[in-house]
Amino acid sequence: MEGFGLRYQLSSINAAIGLAQLPGFKTTEVKRQRLWRAYRTALHGAKGITLVDVDVDHTVPHLCVVRVADREVVFRRPPWPHVRFLTGPKEKHVRSPVPPTRAGPL
Structure with a gap:
């Protein structure tokens, strides 16, 4: 072999899935x-956002990767302030716009 290359281990099941997906x-x-x-x-012209x-x-x-100015401020505020999450047994459950595994503390 000439040139740069990487050696990867691929399980048979992953290889089968890849072959099945190849036609599409x-x-x-x-x-x-x-x-x-x-x-x-x-995102063109959006203030504080730079597309990589x-x-x-x-x-x-x-993936579409972006750089966000004032990143700390963005991640501190609740992304969906209009959505209430289940925090106790008496509150009415409102469906979250994100899967529960991604919904962290707001």
């Missing part, structure tokens, strides 16, 4: 690129 990869690629471009358009740009024409973006 082009559809996934187009959807992810379209979604990333939509994020780029929507990628070459979307030559990659299949998995």
Whole structure:
């Protein structure tokens, strides 16, 4: 082998899943690129937000990464102030907009 390479161990089940998903990869690629471009358009000019740009024409973006000014302030405030979470047995449960595993203390 010539050039740079990485050796990865892949279980048989992961390999089987990958092979089963391979025929639909082009559809996934187009959807992810379209979604990333939509994020780029929507975030353009947003105050305090910088998109970490990628070459979307030559990659299949998995995440849209942004840098946020005043990050500490953003993460300190409740993301959904209009949503009450179940905090005691007498309160009425309101469905959270995020899965319970991601809903931390607000």
